[in-house]
Every structure is written in structure tokens, then in C-alpha cells.
Amino acid sequence: MTAELVAGIDSSTQSTKVVVCDARTGEIVRTGRAPHPDGTEVAPAAWWDAFQEATGGLLDGVRAIGVGGQQHGMVTLDENNDVVRPALLWNDTRSAQAALDLVEELGGPSAWAKSVGSVPVASFTVTKLRWLAENEPKLADRVARVLLPHDWLTWKLTGGDPVTDRGDASGTGYFSPTDNAYRLDVLSHAFGGRTPELPTVLGPADAAGYTPDGVLVSAGTGDNMAAALGLELKPGDAVVSLGTSGTVFGVAETGAADVSGEVAGFADATGRFLPLACTLNAARVLTATAAMLGATLSEFDRLALAAEPGAGGLTFLPYLDGERTPNLPGATGSLSGLTRDNMTPENLARSAVEGMLCGLAAGLDAVRAHGLDVQRVLLIGGGAQSRAVRAVAPLVFGVPVQLPEVAEYVALGAARQAAWALASSAEPPSWQENQKLRLELDEPTEAQRAEGHRIQQRHLEAREAAYGVRRNLGED
Numbered sequence: 001m002t003a004e005l006v007a008g009i010d011s012s013t014q015s016t017k018v019v020v021c022d023a024r025t026g027e028i029v030r031t032g033r034a035p036h037p038d039g040t041e042v043a044p045a046a047w048w049d050a051f052q053e054a055t056g057g058l059l060d061g062v063r064a065i066g067v068g069g070q071q072h073g074m075v076t077l078d079e080n081n082d083v084v085r086p087a088l089l090w091n092d093t094r095s096a097q098a099a100l101d102l103v104e105e106l107g108g109p110s111a112w113a114k115s116v117g118s119v120p121v122a123s124f125t126v127t128k129l130r131w132l133a134e135n136e137p138k139l140a141d142r143v144a145r146v147l148l149p150h151d152w153l154t155w156k157l158t159g160g161d162p163v164t165d166r167g168d169a170s171g172t173g174y175f176s177p178t179d180n181a182y183r184l185d186v187l188s189h190a191f192g193g194r195t196p197e198l199p200t201v202l203g204p205a206d207a208a209g210y211t212p213d214g215v216l217v218s219a220g221t222g223d224n225m226a227a228a229l230g231l232e233l234k235p236g237d238a239v240v241s242l243g244t245s246g247t248v249f250g251v252a253e254t255g256a257a258d259v260s261g262e263v264a265g266f267a268d269a270t271g272r273f274l275p276l277a278c279t280l281n282a283a284r285v286l287t288a289t290a291a292m293l294g295a296t297l298s299e300f301d302r303l304a305l306a307a308e309p310g311a312g313g314l315t316f317l318p319y320l321d322g323e324r325t326p327n328l329p330g331a332t333g334s335l336s337g338l339t340r341d342n343m344t345p346e347n348l349a350r351s352a353v354e355g356m357l358c359g360l361a362a363g364l365d366a367v368r369a370h371g372l373d374v375q376r377v378l379l380i381g382g383g384a385q386s387r388a389v390r391a392v393a394p395l396v397f398g399v400p401v402q403l404p405e406v407a408e409y410v411a412l413g414a415a416r417q418a419a420w421a422l423a424s425s426a427e428p429p430s431w432q433e434n435q436k437l438r439l440e441l442d443e444p445t446e447a448q449r450a451e452g453h454r455i456q457q458r459h460l461e462a463r464e465a466a467y468g469v470r471r472n473l474g475e476d
């Protein structure tokens with residue numbers, strides 16, 4: 001019997017990745033990828049070009065396709081459905097002041113957390129629309145429709161009416177994941193009284209439509225929601241994803257409403273919730289530090305692994321692209337604790353790994369404080385390929401860390417959603433049996449846990465001393 005094939009797309013910040021799988025088992029039979037242009041504003045056509053390149057020759061025989069996309073990006077279309085301006089991405093911080101203004105104008109952090117599950121920062125689409133209204137009013141006047149990156153790609157595939165899903169919609173700042181409804185009042189307020197059309201929010205197993213070749217297209221979702229679907233998360237699981245962004249999340253039965261803004265109360269792609277903390281600086285902290293040291297990524301790992309835990313006392317706050325959690329959009333990175341003795345390439349490499357992971361350990365504490373049970377961490381994303389990351393993660397996270405064998409979980413989750421829509425079943429197909437053994441990293445000893453705790457405390461103290469950031473104590 002020939003396998004029925006489905007394809008999953010991960011259109012993330014730096015690239016498009018594709019997996020083609022057996023719809024019944026999830027076994028991956030083909031993969032592809034293509035890069036995206038650099039920068040925090042990108043013409044959506046570049047994603048379409050990357051999609052074509054990455055899928056070239058791979059989609060023969062595919063019956064259904066699903067798209068997972070970088071969250072939050074603002075895609076604006078005019079009344080002819082032409083793109084009005086390049087999309088502002090989740091990591092573009094120009095709308096930081098707009099975010100502060102909106103939070104104040106609409107009742108403060110607790111009103112926002114209650115109405116849309118999150119306190120918006122510069123990443124959220126709603127703040128980008130406010131920035132556009134204030135800074136490019138003529139372009140804002142032309143906007144007839146607003147989509148997210150995955151909505152736009154899904155629409156390019158079907159050519160039908162634009163649609164989205166609850167997971168990605170929950171990152172806009174004008175959708176309530178608990179009421180499952182848009183907040184058009186919030187949208188209109190933010191966008192200077194304009195109320196552009198929004199995509200219809202589909203259910204988790206709904207079809208968005210068909211390609212001209214008759215391939216079913218599923219609703220698609222945000223990249224983190226797709227990863228959760230690909231990993232088939234269970235209670236007690238938290239994911240740490242080290243891509244361009246660093247994210248920490250898990251699936252929950254109830255929505256989060258964190259007034260501190262550290263935890264976003266997103267929806268997931270199955271009808272549940274996905275409390276998530278996100279940093280702006282993850283894998284690229286490693287690549288930038290490696291470049292500064294004139295080292296390849298594997299030399300960088302060797303250097304970091306040659307240093308002692310604690311990096312000889314160096315503390316690296318890696319806010320190289322500003323930061324989102326903690327909310328410091330204008331911050332720059334800092335390195336402290338330098339002495340003539342500890343100023344070595346080895347310690348610098350190690351401090352970059354520790355600093356990046358400590359930001360995510362703080363995210364783990366934050367999602368825990370908001371009700372997520374964390375018994376183990378599943379480490380994914382490009383940065384999880386680093387040997388140094390694999391060695392340091394169990395120390396600073398303090399729980400068992402596992403590395404799923406398949407690397408591209410966003411694309412896999414998008415493919416699983418496509419298989420779900422194809423089967424039109426109540427629950428998504430279970431692909432667990434086919435998921436090969438996960439690589440279990442050494443469980444930290446008590447001494448290592450204590451070391452990790454000390455490293456984390458030093459990071460938090462440096463953060464507080466430099467930026468006045470206090471820890472999230474979990475009050476809703």
C-alpha cells in the first residue's frame with residue numbers, strides 16, 4: 001500500500017523548512033529548506049519565493065499541506081489584496097512606545113491580560129498597527145486587510161478567503177483566546193479608528209481550502225503552536241526552543257493572564273492554551289559570539305566546554321537585539337565580572353551559552369509561576385544543535401532535558417495538522433510510535449544543580465543591577 005503523504009511548512013524568521021511525511025505514522029520521507037532575507041521588515045513575497053524553493057520537487061503525491069509561521073508579523077493588504085508595505089516582524093522593536101501607550105490607554109496591564117490573555121510588547125501585531133497609524137498614516141489609510149505571516153502563505157496557497165487559527169490569532173493582541181473572538185474595539189482603537197478586515201478563525205482540524213492542484217490546505221498556525229503539535233506535548237512537558245527567538249512553553253487547559261507581561265497567554269493549535277515566554281536573543285547570541293571569537297560553531301562549542309561552569313565569573317546579559325522578556329526593547333548586551341585572569345575566549349564562549357540559557361531559565365520559572373507543571377524540558381531549534389548548549393541546559397534548567405531526534409518540529413507539527421484536517425477526525429493522528437528515541441541528556445547531579453542555581457542567581461542579580469528588572473512572582 002502506498003503511503004498517503006502530507007507536507008508541513010515552517011516559515012520562521014531565518015528560513016523556510018519543509019517536511020513531507022506519511023500521514024498515518026508521521027515518518028519523514030522528504031525534507032527541504034530555503035533561506036529568508038535578513039532584517040526585521042521583510043516583503044512577504046520573499047517568504048513565497050522561499051516556499052517555492054524549499055518545496056521544489058517535494059510535493060509530488062502530497063494530499064494535504066499545513067503552514068506554521070513566525071508569530072505576530074504585520075502583513076498589510078490593500079483593497080486589491082496587494083501588499084501595502086513590507087511586513088514588520090515579531091523582532092522589530094520600533095513599536096515599543098506604541099505598546100506602552102496602548103497598555104496605558106486601555107486600562108493598564110491587568111485589563112489587557114484579562115481581555116486578550118497578554119500584555120502587549122513591541123512584538124504584538126496590535127502595537128505595529130498603532131506604529132503604522134502614527135508614522136505612516138497614508139499607508140495606514142490604504143490598509144483594507146491585516147494578516148499574519150502564516151495566514152498570508154495559507155491564502156497564497158488556496159487563493160480563497162483569508163483564514164487563520166486560534167493559536168496565531170492569540171498573538172495579535174486583538175483576539176481573546178478565552179472567548180475565541182476578535183476584539184475589534186481594541187483593533188480600532190489601536191489603528192486610529194480604522195477596522196481592517198481580519199481572517200476568519202478556523203477550528204483546529206478545519207480545511208482552509210485547496211490548492212489549484214487539489215491539495216487540501218489546513219488552517220495552519222504560529223510556529224510555536226506547530227512545534228507543540230509536532231511534539232505531542234503531555235502534562236509535565238515544557239519546550240525550550242532556541243531559534244532566532246528563545247521560547248519556553250507548554251500546553252495548558254486554562255489560559256494564562258500574567259499582568260507582568262512575562263508570560264503570554266496564547267492559545268494552542270488543538271483548542272487548549274499555550275502559556276509562553278519569549279526572548280529576542282537565542283541562537284544568534286551563539287553565532288555572534290562565535291563570529292567575534294573568529295571561531296566556527298564547533299570551535300565555539302569546544303571553547304565553551306573547556307571553561308568551568310560559571311565562566312570564571314563572567315556574566316553576559318545577551319540583549320544584542322534589545323530584549324522582549326524582560327521587556328527592554330532598547331537594551332544592549334553587557335558583559336561584567338571581567339578580570340585579567342578570567343578574560344579568556346573559553347570563558348567568553350561559556351558566558352554566552354550561560355547568559356542565553358539563563359534568560360530561558362527565567363522564562364521557565366515564569367511559566368511555572370503561572371501554573372505550568374514542568375517535569376522535563378524538550379530542547380529544540382537550531383541552537384539545540386550546540387554541544388555546549390546541551391551540556392549547560394540541564395544545569396540551569398534543573399530538570400531532565402531531552403533532545404527530540406527529529407530537528408524540525410514546527411514543520412512536523414504543521415504536517416500533523418494537515419493529516420488531521422485530511423482525516424477530519426476528532427483528535428489528531430498519533431505519530432508518537434514513530435518518534436524515534438529521544439536523546440536524554442545527562443541528568444544533573446545535586447552539585448551541578450546547585451552550580452546551575454548559582455549561575456542563574458548571578459544572572460538575575462546582574463539583570464536587576466543593570467536594568468532594575470525584578471523576578472516574576474506569579475501574581476495574576
Ligand SMILES: Nc1ncnc2c1ncn2[C@@H]1O[C@H](COP(=O)(O)OP(=O)(O)O)[C@@H](O)[C@H]1O
Pocket residue numbers: 012013014015242243244245283284286287297380381382383384385386387
Ligand atoms: N551548532 C549550532 N550552534 C549554535 N547555533 C546553531 C547551530 N546550528 C544552527 N544554529 C543556529 O540556529 C539558528 C537557526 O535556528 P532555527 O530554529 O532554524 O531558527 P528560526 O526558526 O528562527 O529561523 C541560526 O541562527 C543558526 O546559526
Ligand SMILES: O=C(CO)[C@@H](O)[C@H](O)COP(=O)(O)O
Pocket residue numbers: 012013014069070071072090123171222223224243244245246247276278
Ligand atoms: O514571537 C515569537 C513568539 O511569541 C517568536 O517565537 C516568533 O514566533 C519567531 O520564532 P522563531 O523564528 O524564532 O522560531
